[in-house]
Amino acid sequence: MCGIAGFVGPENPAAATRTLREMVRSIERRGPDGEGIHTWPGAILGHRRLAIIDLSDAGRQPMLSDDGRIGVVFNGCIYNFQEIRKELEKQGHLFRSRCDTEVLVRGYQEWGVDELTRRLQGMFAFGIWDDLRQTLYLVRDRLGVKPLAYSLARGSIGFASTVFALRDGGLVDQIDPAASLEYLEFGYVSDSRSIFLGAVKLQAGTILEWRAGEAKVRRYWDLPEVDESSRITFDEAVEETESLLIEAVRLRLIADVPIGALLSGGIDSTLVCWAMSRLNANITAFTVGTPGDASDEAPATVETARKLGIPHRIVTLPRDEDGLLNQLSAAYGEPFGCQSALAMLRVSSAVKSFATVLLTGDGGDDVFLGYPFHRDYLLTQRVARRLPPGSAATWRAVRPIIRAVPQLRRPAHFLDYATGGLGAVTRAHAGLPYYQQRGMLGERLEGMNLEQRMIPLSSTSAKSLLSELLRYQQRMWFVSEFMTKVDGGTMYHALEARSPFLDHKLWEFAARLPYSLRLRGGALKAILREIVRRRVGADVAGRRKQGFTIPVERWLAGPWAGALDSISGESMLQREGWIRSGAAQREIRAARAEGRVPTQLWFLVALEGWLQRNERVSARRNSELAASKATLN
Numbered sequence: 210m211c212g213i214a215g216f217v218g219p220e221n222p223a224a225a226t227r228t229l230r231e232m233v234r235s236i237e238r239r240g241p242d243g244e245g246i247h248t249w250p251g252a253i254l255g256h257r258r259l260a261i262i263d264l265s266d267a268g269r270q271p272m273l274s275d276d277g278r279i280g281v282v283f284n285g286c287i288y289n290f291q292e293i294r295k296e297l298e299k300q301g302h303l304f305r306s307r308c309d310t311e312v313l314v315r316g317y318q319e320w321g322v323d324e325l326t327r328r329l330q331g332m333f334a335f336g337i338w339d340d341l342r343q344t345l346y347l348v349r350d351r352l353g354v355k356p357l358a359y360s361l362a363r364g365s366i367g368f369a370s371t372v373f374a375l376r377d378g379g380l381v382d383q384i385d386p387a388a389s390l391e392y393l394e395f396g397y398v399s400d401s402r403s404i405f406l407g408a409v410k411l412q413a414g415t416i417l418e419w420r421a422g423e424a425k426v427r428r429y430w431d432l433p434e435v436d437e438s439s440r441i442t443f444d445e446a447v448e449e450t451e452s453l454l455i456e457a458v459r460l461r462l463i464a465d466v467p468i469g470a471l472l473s474g475g476i477d478s479t480l481v482c483w484a485m486s487r488l489n490a491n492i493t494a495f496t497v498g499t500p501g502d503a504s505d506e507a508p509a510t511v512e513t514a515r516k517l518g519i520p521h522r523i524v525t526l527p528r529d530e531d532g533l534l535n536q537l538s539a540a541y542g543e544p545f546g547c548q549s550a551l552a553m554l555r556v557s558s559a560v561k562s563f564a565t566v567l568l569t570g571d572g573g574d575d576v577f578l579g580y581p582f583h584r585d586y587l588l589t590q591r592v593a594r595r596l597p598p599g600s601a602a603t604w605r606a607v608r609p610i611i612r613a614v615p616q617l618r619r620p621a622h623f624l625d626y627a628t629g630g631l632g633a634v635t636r637a638h639a640g641l642p643y644y645q646q647r648g649m650l651g652e653r654l655e656g657m658n659l660e661q662r663m664i665p666l667s668s669t670s671a672k673s674l675l676s677e678l679l680r681y682q683q684r685m686w687f688v689s690e691f692m693t694k695v696d697g698g699t700m701y702h703a704l705e706a707r708s709p710f711l712d713h714k715l716w717e718f719a720a721r722l723p724y725s726l727r728l729r730g731g732a733l734k735a736i737l738r739e740i741v742r743r744r745v746g747a748d749v750a751g752r753r754k755q756g757f758t759i760p761v762e763r764w765l766a767g768p769w770a771g772a773l774d775s776i777s778g779e780s781m782l783q784r785e786g787w788i789r790s791g792a793a794q795r796e797i798r799a800a801r802a803e804g805r806v807p808t809q810l811w812f813l814v815a816l817e818g819w820l821q822r823n824e825r826v827s828a829r830r831n832s833e834l835a836a837s838k839a840t841l842n
Contacts, residue, residue: 212236212257213282218365228378235377247271267306285333288460345419351430353413353688364422371542381405394640396546399689404543457709458484469564474506477570493520524559540701544819546812551759553698572710576719579734593671601628630670643809649792765806781820
């Protein structure tokens, strides 16, 4: 787990070196154990190391081939690297280290980038410079666990682990208004955009090939479609899932540093901890506690840990803000309003004292269908398939009358989805309308359209709503918010997060399972719940899902009330034209009177913090440029 950067094809080598060093400095927290830079004529790679496997200097990066013509910078972990290494040794390759990075160097030499990537099981973002072919390859893992961004300009390419590292390197600087609008809608910027114009996020499951100033991107993996004709039984699905999960946990226990595990009150992390105990791994589990709050999961996890017989610690979250909002701005390359990111930062800080690797339960909900809307949209899909032709037109004609009755608004939403499909679902999101209805958007955003709200209404889409929603959520929410949250929060504290439920073989198996099995009897995550029922207990299996978060809406109206001051006065949001002057003050007064701050105001607080950080970088860069010019003169 590390931070990577590179610059290829520059006309000015000295300027390229300065840019690379700035990018490496930007990602320093991702890798506090060492720094490496290597140059070729026309190319330079940089790396910050968090040593996990083979702590010796043999694992340093950039890692080079024996002749020095191939260089690799790598962030992540190849869980099956020992298996790949044995295969390469049979082909005559000699290894100088015990780390997983070296299989990328020698695997590329043996098979090329496409065949190498096909064999990898893990989370990864890496760059390979082939000096003989004058070619750069950038590769991102199948599910987008590890981030990678790049920028193309004047026949050159720069890349880094974070978008903000490109900003620190001076490769990008102008904020994209369309990305800002997306942020206000969702609380994050999607993977299809970047907060900075000119910065591009390499998509999950793709390879970028750059040569002679031209970049081409190709997909190497897609999630399989559901197989509704499958004849697999529920018991067979449970048994295979259990087997795949245990193997995924086993692979993620490989490390030369201490390992911990995150234990919430839910199904997924309980299963990860159960698999660890099954494998006789002596690993401490950590729980985030919020004493006195309804969201506190600590009491339930104490009983779970006792049943599993594993060591357990509770990390109590203080109610004071204590610099946490500044950490949020620094930890994430783009503005990020995910509330559970605050909890991830807190627990990562606490766990780092005991471990360098943290196993989590992330990912189980998304492929095994653990959210209530999964069940709701499956029902919607079934109803849509039974509606007679012309139902959509009829419904749109009578809809204004029905929507006027408050008691009928929930059924009206259901019919919207059953006749309009994914387009109706995306229009129902409550993000942007909050600002629009209150006249809060400033001149830089007013009148702009959001792409996600322009998906056509379609009765055809409604008949396959759950499938369409899963594809949409995977690229929009899963990678952009969920993966970003975990990576940013843990890496800010130099902690490597590993989730067995993000094993691509487990996902491939689960994605093919019929929805009727994954939601058997209307139960969310029915397969995972059944494993917990059999292996841990019915009481744990029956627990309701509870999010891993900090109750920001309540705390902003109470102990964190001071954070609202950043948007209530002369804020950057107002000065730069993102929101109207005085608009936030009105809503803050109303929120304080109610004792609960809307999520949309929290998004503004997080955005203001990020804008202030960006302004500090601009001031520093301008100062350094001025000093450089003065020296030259």
